[in-house]
Amino acid sequence: MITLLAISLAGCGKEEVVTNVGKLEFEQPLNIPPLLEATMESDGSKHFTLTMQTGRTEFLPGKMADTSGINGTYLGPTIRAARGDKVSFDVVNDLGEQSTLHWHGMKLPAVMDGGPHQMIDAGKTWSPHWTIDQPSATVWYHPHLHGKTAEHVYRGLAGMFIIDDEDSKKLPSNYGIDDIPLIVQDKLFTDDGKFLEDDEGIFGTLGDEILINGTYDPYLKVTASQVRFRLLNGSNARAYHFGFNDGKTFKLVANDAGLLQEPVTMDRIMLSPGERAEIVVEFEPGEEAILHSFNGHAGIDSGEFDLLKIIAAPELAESAPIDGQLSTVPEIEAPENARVRQFKLTMENKINDKYMDMYRIDEVVPAGATEIWEINNFGHSHNFHIHNAAFRVLSVNDKEPPEYERGRKDTVFIPNGSNVKIVVEFGNYADPHYPLMYHCHLLRHEDDGMMGQFLLVEPGTESEVPTTLPKKE
Numbered sequence: 001m002i003t004l005l006a007i008s009l010a011g012c013g014k015e016e017v018v019t020n021v022g023k024l025e026f027e028q029p030l031n032i033p034p035l036l037e038a039t040m041e042s043d044g045s046k047h048f049t050l051t052m053q054t055g056r057t058e059f060l061p062g063k064m065a066d067t068s069g070i071n072g073t074y075l076g077p078t079i080r081a082a083r084g085d086k087v088s089f090d091v092v093n094d095l096g097e098q099s100t101l102h103w104h105g106m107k108l109p110a111v112m113d114g115g116p117h118q119m120i121d122a123g124k125t126w127s128p129h130w131t132i133d134q135p136s137a138t139v140w141y142h143p144h145l146h147g148k149t150a151e152h153v154y155r156g157l158a159g160m161f162i163i164d165d166e167d168s169k170k171l172p173s174n175y176g177i178d179d180i181p182l183i184v185q186d187k188l189f190t191d192d193g194k195f196l197e198d199d200e201g202i203f204g205t206l207g208d209e210i211l212i213n214g215t216y217d218p219y220l221k222v223t224a225s226q227v228r229f230r231l232l233n234g235s236n237a238r239a240y241h242f243g244f245n246d247g248k249t250f251k252l253v254a255n256d257a258g259l260l261q262e263p264v265t266m267d268r269i270m271l272s273p274g275e276r277a278e279i280v281v282e283f284e285p286g287e288e289a290i291l292h293s294f295n296g297h298a299g300i301d302s303g304e305f306d307l308l309k310i311i312a313a314p315e316l317a318e319s320a321p322i323d324g325q326l327s328t329v330p331e332i333e334a335p336e337n338a339r340v341r342q343f344k345l346t347m348e349n350k351i352n353d354k355y356m357d358m359y360r361i362d363e364v365v366p367a368g369a370t371e372i373w374e375i376n377n378f379g380h381s382h383n384f385h386i387h388n389a390a391f392r393v394l395s396v397n398d399k400e401p402p403e404y405e406r407g408r409k410d411t412v413f414i415p416n417g418s419n420v421k422i423v424v425e426f427g428n429y430a431d432p433h434y435p436l437m438y439h440c441h442l443l444r445h446e447d448d449g450m451m452g453q454f455l456l457v458e459p460g461t462e463s464e465v466p467t468t469l470p471k472k473e
C-alpha cells in the first residue's frame with residue numbers, strides 16, 4: 001500500500017496541487033524574531049540563555065494553537081555572532097519532557113552538537129560552549145531527539161543563528177531593516193486553529209497553510225533598495241520553489257554553509273527541508289512584490305503558495321548594487337586521493353540498508369578530512385544532511401547541479417532515482433566518544449531511523465576506535 005502510493009507520488013505528478021493562491025489578504029505584519037542579547041563573560045565569551053517552553057499562539061485570527069517556542073511561545077530568537085567569537089549557552093528545558101537543541105550547520109566539538117546523544121531532561125539545563133570557526137553563514141537550531149524531532153520542530157522549536165565575517169558584512173546586514181530572516185513552514189490547522197499532524201503520509205505532515213516567522217498572511221514593508229533575505233525551509237517535509245509572482249529576479253549570494261564566490265542572478269530556487277539560501281532583492285520606490293512558491297515537480301510535494309507581500313516605501317535608502325567577489329574562502333575541492341564513500345537511500349527510508357542505531361558507529365572519518373560522498377537514491381525523494389561539515393555538490397546524475405546548488409552547503413535534495421556526488425569538508429574536532437549524524441532531513445524519515453552515525457577521530461586512529469558505543473542505563 002505504502003509502496004504503491006509512493007510510486008504514484010514519485011512517478012506521474014497527477015496529484016492535486018495544494019495551493020493557497022488567491023486566499024491571502026497579506027494583512028499581518030511579518031514577525032521578525034528578536035535578536036538575542038548576549039551577556040559578556042569574564043573570559044570574553046558571549047553568553048546566551050535559551051528557554052524551551054510551551055505556550056499558546058494565535059496564528060489564524062481569533063484562534064489559539066498549543067505551541068512550543070524558545071524564549072517565547074513559537075519559534076526562538078535570532079542569535080548573531082561573528083567568526084572567532086567564543087559563545088556559551090544555557091539551554092533550559094521547561095517543556096515538561098526530554099528534548100535536545102542541535103546547532104544545524106555549525107562546526108563544533110561533537111559533545112556540543114545537540115544531537116540525540118545530548119539529551120536534556122525535563123527541568124534541566126544544558127550548557128554547551130565553543131569558538132565559532134567557520135565562514136559566515138545562516139545556520140539554525142532545532143531539537144534532535146531520536147524519534148520525536150518532527151513533533152518538536154512542528155510545534156515551534158526552531159530559530160536562526162547568523163554567523164558574520166568580514167565578507168558577509170559587505171552585504172546588507174542591518175537586521176530587520178535590510179537583512180530579513182524568513183523561516184518558512186507549512187501547517188495543517190484544525191477548524192478551531194490548532195496544529196494538526198498528519199500521521200499517514202509517506203513524507204510526513206504536509207500543510208496547506210504557510211507561516212513565515214510564525215506569521216500567517218504576512219506582509220513586510222521595506223525601506224532599502226537592496227534587501228537581503230535569509231530563507232530557511234523549516235518545514236517537516238515540504239519543498240519550496242521560491243520566486244516572485246511577476247518573474248522578478250534576485251541575486252543568490254549564499255547557500256547553507258556560506259557565501260558564493262560571486263552572486264548569481266536567478267528567478268527561482270528550490271529548498272528542501274533544512275536548506276537555507278541568502279538572496280538579495282532590489283526594489284524600486286513604491287514597488288509591491290509577492291514572494292511565491294511555484295509548483296515544481298521533484299518527486300516531493302511542493303504545491304503552489306503565495307508567501308509574503310513586500311511593499312517598498314515611496315523613498316528608499318540607496319545602497320550599492322551587489323557585484324563582484326563575495327567570498328574570500330576557496331571552493332571546497334577534493335584532493336586527488338580523496339576517500340569515496342557510498343550511501344544508498346531506499347523506499348523503506350533506510351541508509352545502506354540500515355535504520356538508525358544509537359549504539360552503532362556506521363562510519364569513521366579522520367577529523368579535517370575532505371572526502372567524496374556518493375548518494376544513490378532508490379526510493380522516493382529524500383534529502384541528505386551531514387553534521388559538522390560543509391560540502392559542495394559535484395554532480396546530480398553526472399550532470400552539473402542546478403545553479404542554485406552552488407557553493408557551500410550542508411543539506412542537499414536527493415531526487416528519487418538520482419545519483420548525487422558531493423565533496424565534503426569535515427570539521428577539525430576529533431572525539432572518539434560522541435558520534436555525529438548524517439540523515440534525511442524530511443523529519444518523518446529521520447524519526448523513522450533514516451540516519452547514520454559517524455565519528456570524527458584523530459587521523460591515523462580510524463581502525464582503533466570501537467564501532468559500538470557502550471549502552472547507558
Ligand code: C2O
Pocket residue numbers: 102104142144274385387437439441
Ligand atoms: Cu537539522 Cu541533524 O539536523
Ligand code: CU
Pocket residue numbers: 102103104105385386387
Ligand atoms: Cu544538523
Ligand code: CU
Pocket residue numbers: 349381382383440441442445446450
Ligand atoms: Cu527521506
